Amino acid sequence: MADKILAVLEQRDGLLKRSAFETVCVANKIADDLNLEAEAIVIGDEISNIEDIGKFGINKVTHYKNPELVKYSSSAYRNIVKNYATEIDANYLLFSNTALGKDLAPRLAIKLNAGCVMDCVNIDSSSGELICTRPVYAGKALVDIKCNSDKKVITIRPNVFKAQTSDKFSPVDIQVKEEDSPDLGTRVVEYKKSDGKLDVAEADIIVSGGRGMKGPENFHLIEELAESLGAAVGASRAVVDAGWRPHSEQVGQTGKTVSPNLYVACGISGAIQHLAGMSSSKYIVAINKDKDAPIFNVADYGIAGDVFEVISVLTEEIKRVRKG
């Protein structure tokens, strides 16, 4: 019997996340290269888009179901995945490196005696051996890692691998298992959503402000530009430490490492910690008064001018272009 790879998928409010489909695609690719059988597991109550898993290349899903499991419970989720992985004797467990994946994956590594490789941005299985590439030092360097244990737990960075529908499409075989008495020893009792804003860790476009914004009262300009682009608002460490913006928005080495499609840096000079956290963005725009600021070394397009003057015009121009 072929070895198995188990994709552990995340739902939020009864909907599989985009990162879950990325996980399906990567599991499917590894399965092809290493001649494995791929299947998926998801924990939650009703999951409206569960059938979509088939479109992305995996046609066997086990759904552990209980209304108590809509919200994350590290103890219950760990036990369910551990028991199922043991039952099918999975050799590889694949997660997305989301808040949930980061919390859950290492727990399974211990329980299954597996090596653990987190936050991979590339997985090369073409040689028949698995080499995982992951950033270290917030992206200042990369390492290639080999996992020498029999069982392997791997997480992939969200937004890096594309979720593409597969030509292997077949109707998905969904096994529903009622989970009667989950271990809710550690459980989420409430989710407090930040007021309707996009999170930098999940956004395709980020507009960030730094000390050049001169004060918290000017960040409405950043918010307006972000809104015109459908972007998340980010911030440099300087403005977070000054209390202008919440830490959840901080991009950089003691904040979040991001790789959106577009990163717009406004009034950010580009300290090494900040550059480490955002240099892997696909396109970078910098607006800063100082033409010698380090941010221009990583920016694809720069405007070396007054940030306030440029932002207002840019917001209007983007609104105009997107309308027409």
Next chain:
Amino acid sequence: MKIAVCVSHVPDTATKVKVGEDGKTIHPDGVTYIINPYDEFAVEEALKIKEQIGNDSSVKVYSVGSDSSKDSIRKALAMGADEGVLLKDENNRDSIGIAIALTDEIKKDGCEIVFCGKQSVDYDNSIIGQLIAEILDFSCISVVVDLKIDGTKVIAEREIEGGREVVEAELPIVISAQKGLNEPRYASLKGIMAAKKKTIEEKPAASGNNLTEVVKMYLPPPKKPGRIIGTDSSAVPELVKLLREEAKVF
């Protein structure tokens, strides 16, 4: 109540990373080492919980590494931790190897609350707390920005995408600290002097084989030089055109 706090000695975040001669680790030249920034939040929270619980509680600092890690242990002692132990190992360990060494000692000491930073700023794995908890069969809440411990009941808020989760659990527990949990206190002069006098216990780290292996370390490809397309808002139409046609972002 015994409270453990695990600290890691890491390159300063201002470090410009160069690859070392072995091709697998960073070049040590010119690198300043500091206590892992997230571990400072862990130390602070451990001290706050000790103050809350009262006299019969103590905070012990644990670190795995070479002699130089004593600097970070001493930093935690200067902030107010009671004692410290260095679990010596000159070799590089992966996170599971580190967790095995830490838990071996924490278990002997009978700690019921363990704090650590949510990640170390070198390898950025963000897993040490969960590993420790699973080895010890403790509860664990990671990436914590708010914490209340009342008797054996723990209520914490952890940061996730787009918001916070309120999590309930029971002692014994491992808490991994995120920035925002507290404002780490500065070590007082008295604290620094007292820390200098304290003996840091040294023991060989419990053996733990690495399950993962770094094959090579390298720098990301340099970004191709960008261009400055203007010095004021008259460059905006050009910028928007490039974003549409070249970057195709909208």
